[in-house]
Amino acid sequence: MINDIIVHETVPVVDLDGRPLSPCTLEKAQQNLNDGLAIWHEGVLRLNYRPLAYRRIYHRVRRRDGLTCGWCGEPGSTLEHVLPICWGGRTSLDNCVVACRACNHSRNNALPSAFVAWTGVRPTHPVILGILRHEAKALAAAEASLRSRPLSTCISKEEAQIWVAYHQGDIERIRPSVTPIRPASRYRATSEPFGQVFIP
Numbered sequence: 360m361i362n363d364i365i366v367h368e369t370v371p372v373v374d375l376d377g378r379p380l381s382p383c384t385l386e387k388a389q390q391n392l393n394d395g396l397a398i399w400h401e402g403v404l405r406l407n408y409r410p411l412a413y414r415r416i417y418h419r420v421r422r423r424d425g426l427t428c429g430w431c432g433e434p435g436s437t438l439e440h441v442l443p444i445c446w447g448g449r450t451s452l453d454n455c456v457v458a459c460r461a462c463n464h465s466r467n468n469a470l471p472s473a474f475v476a477w478t479g480v481r482p483t484h485p486v487i488l489g490i491l492r493h494e495a496k497a498l499a500a501a502e503a504s505l506r507s508r509p510l511s512t513c514i515s516k517e518e519a520q521i522w523v524a525y526h527q528g529d530i531e532r533i534r535p536s537v538t539p540i541r542p543a544s545r546y547r548a549t550s551e552p553f554g555q556v557f558i559p
């Protein structure tokens with residue numbers, strides 16, 4: 360196990376396909392192991408998911424949507440999951456849009472219909488509209504997918520953590536059980552680019 364090795368400041372990290380990622384601290388590595396998100400193999404932390412695929416999707420969504428928030432039309436550059444990850448939403452072109460920080464942060468894990476009800480935003484993005492129109496169906500499909508797909512299909516740490524929590528029957532701890540009636544906070548929209556970086 361990890362405790363048996365000589366303690367270096369950082370340890371090498373690879374993804375599920377063996378491709379190198381940024382090294383991480385021993386503490387982070389141990390946390391990943393404890394959470395079931397990685398295995399330890401010959402001195403290397405091997406993640407059970409594929410964060411490099413996340414970057415690819417982010418860039419494809421950016422190319423499609425430009426720098427315009429799918430919710431409010433203000434400038435934005437964060438990757439937004441229309442069905443939140445904790446509800447089984449995937450990091451995919453048909454569940455992600457570009458969003459401004461204000462919309463992304465203030466929505467938190469609320470469902471799209473709740474966010475529209477809070478804020479009165481009138482999204483025009485086809486991905487958001489498609490999910491809003493059939494939200495209950497999309498939600499059921501997302502949960503069924505979370506139940507049946509393996510951990511290796513996750514492409515971010517958050518997705519992998521949700522997968523583990525769901526399969527350990529612990530999802531209610533993470534997911535809001537009662538839809539709040541208003542957002543926790545509302546930041547001002549800003550056109551300042553927001554870099555999405557991978558932290559193992």
Ligand SMILES: [Zn+2]
Pocket residue numbers: 428429430431432433435458459460461462463548
């Ligand atoms: Zn917005």
